[in-house]
Amino acid sequence: METLSNNATEETRRARRFRISSIEILCAVLLVAILAQGWLQDVFDVPALRTGSTVFVAVCVQALPFLVLGVLISGAIAAFVPARVLERVLPKKTGAAVGVAGLAGVALPGCECASVPVARRLIGQGVAPAAALTFLLAAPAVNPVVLVATAVAFPGRPEMVLARFAGSLGTAMVMGWIWARWGKLSWITERALRRLPDVEPGQRWKVFAETVRTDLVEAGGFLVLGALISSTLNVLVPAKWFGVLSDQVVVGVLVMAVLAVVLALCSEADAFVAASLTAVPMLPKLVFLVVGPAIDVKLFALQAGTFGKSFAVRFAPVTFVVALACGTVAGLLVLGGGR
Secondary structure, eight states, rough: OHHHHHHHHHHHHHHHHHHHOOOHHHHHHHHHHHHHHHHHHHOOSSSSHHHHHHHHHHHHHHHHHHHHHHHHHHHHHHHHHOOHHHHHHHSSSSSHHHHHHHHHHHOOOOOHHHHHHHHHHHHHHHHHHHHHHHHHHHHHHHHHHHHEEEEEHHHHHHHHHHHHHHHHHHHHHHHHHHHHHHOOOOGOOHHHHHOOOOOGGGGGHHHHHHHHHHHHHHHHHHHHHHHHHHHHHHHHHHHOOOOOOOGGGHHHHHHHHHHHHHHOTTTTTTHHHHHTTTTTTTTHHHHHHHHHHHHOHHHHHHHHHOOOOHHHHHHHHHHHHHHHHHHHHHHIIIIITTT
């Protein structure tokens, strides 16, 4: 029996020793890409593929720095912020905590990719899911970087900045209150709900590094998946469709809302894309800017990977409807539904 046990142990060690990890796969792919560079250029020398690859790279390049920022903040919260501190800062009542979390989004200059790992870490530190999800939606849409970018993209139209702030903050807080009323913890995967113990002082940097590594690997994989879907769908949307929206505001609102989901632009860059669509009225542009940071294909993939598919398939459709409604209402009140 002892011999069999030793043999099994030795086989396990050999399996671990020769197991292929993601690093080896990445190195192999890069090596093949370098050796077959000329052949790959000929294969992908197709206009549609060039466009799709450009969109894919653009989405990843735009989002990756803010994703890294998010996992760094996530690691800092896990390693250096005890749960009791967060419990003292946030109000005890969930409704009030949602309001505070929504306004706290102003303090984090990041995009939707950054807010997902931060929200997960907040839940792991004992913050009410309703407040954490409110922060998830508010942070990428109402922070100073996004508002300044919107002001630059729409010069002479400060009402566009105000309308975006109101619509996005309204979306985040309404979703937080909806979750507080009807949301169920059973929809969130167990690993996202797992309460994290306080870290010993001597282990803080180790926990920080491990948390950053784990969150970056998990979130990065789903970011690539979402960017791939976005680039594929982007090629299938003809540019001539935008000309039809100039006199069809209602249709324009719906089309731009769906387009925001499909294009999956970073919240720091989407205002410039919206401003470039000169044939589209201001109200559909605003809805585009409110819906995009709240829910798009890459954000859905990130949420599914972080909080579970059961959560994402419920949270994403409701978020889309709420963002569409809040963006439209904000546009009618602030912009007057004008062009």
